Amino acid sequence: MNKIAVIGSGTMGNGIAHVFAQHGYQVSLIDLSADALSKALATIEKNLDRQIKKELITEAEKESTLKNLTTFTETEAGVKDVDLVVEAATENTDLKLKIFKNLDEICGPNTILAxxxxxxxxxKIAAVTKRSDKVIGMHFMNPVPVMKLVEVIRGYNTSNETTTIVMELSKKLSKVPVEVNDYPGFVANRILMPMINEAIYSLFEGVxxxxxxxxVMKLGMAHPMGPLQLADFIGLDVCLSILHVLHEGLGNPKYAPCPLLVNMVQAGHKGVKSGSGFYSWNHGTKDLVVADRFKK
Structure with a gap:
């Protein structure tokens, strides 16, 4: 594998593009918005500078990484002759199905779609393509340049060959791939989201x-950050979407999202991305500041 395309230039997309480019792959970063692509490149450069400051990479490696990146606003041009496409668009089922149907039509027959x-x-995603054996999940963790895990998810028809290729590719990115099967929430979010949801219920019920x-979770359970802070970082809208998938897919009421989470998302309080969630993120300080609505 040499040429990689990444669909979507948001937080996850630009992080995935960053990691592939840093490891010598030619990367096409694709987004419908030219402004979003400009912001993504600025973010990647900022993160590379942070790596230089920490003496993780050199200035020459930064320049090499940036040279490996090309941006496109047209998907067909961006995926031409690529070996792998990694879709990192919004967590919306209909959107992803539309993207994969289109990718199946415009990509070469040997291109793996992740x-x-x-x-x-x-x-479900693979079913809209004619290459279900070549469709797979590559669930990177945020922030992608820092986090080691890649959850590699096999669909029902994903081939052993495709899985092996993606597992080995993940290792070449200095990641640790873990193979899991295709059930709602996979492993990471099937375990994480109920914990976050229970933390929100604890707040909602006045515990x-x-x-x-x-x-309690940081000092008592040795978590690097608490579940409410983590929810803000993930995006409360994303947490809500995943809980809906778990609730609908597994049919168990324990996965039903807390009413407080539903109301916060409907009111536009989505965490870091919106400037407010359980904490305020527009206060200009590195210290955590509890959002006004939750202050005692």
């Missing part, structure tokens, strides 16, 4: 405040 979905069925809940 999705960075955190919960949507790989089998404890935002800081208290996060402190």
């Amino acid at each position: 999705t960075n979905t955190s919960s949507i069925s790989i089998t 404890a405040g935002v800081e208290e809940i996060d402190t």
Whole structure:
């Protein structure tokens, strides 16, 4: 594998493109918005500078990484002759199905189609293509340049060959791939999201405040950040979407999203991306500041 295309230039997309480019792959970063692509390149450069400051890479490696990146606003031009496409668009089933149907039509017959979905069925996505054996999940963790895990999800028809290729490719990115099967939430979010949801319920029911809940999990369970802070980083809208997938896919009421989470998303409080969630993210300080609505 040499040529990679990444669909979507948001947080996950630009992170995935960054990692592939840094490891010597020719990367096409594709987004319908030219402004979004410009912001993505600026983010990648900023993150490379951070790596230089930490002495993880050199200035020459930064320049080499940036040279490996090419941006496209037209999907067909961006995926021409690529060996692998990694889709990192919004976590929306209809959108992903539309993207994969189109990719199947315009990509070469040997191109592997991967999705960075955190919960949507790989089998369902593969079913809209004529290459279900070459469709697979590559669930990177955020922030992609830092986090080591890649959850590699096999759809019902994903071939052993495709799985082996993606597992070995992940290792070449200095990641640790873990193979899992295609069930709602896979492993990461099937375990993580109920914990986040229970933390929100604990707040909703008045068991404890935002800081208290996060402190218990950080100091008592050795988590690097509390579940409410993590939810803000993931995006409360994304958490809600994943919980809906779990609830609908597994049919168990324990996965039903907390009403507080539903209301926050409907009100536009989505965490870091919107500037407010359980914490305020527009306060200009590195210290955590609990959102006004949750202050005692």
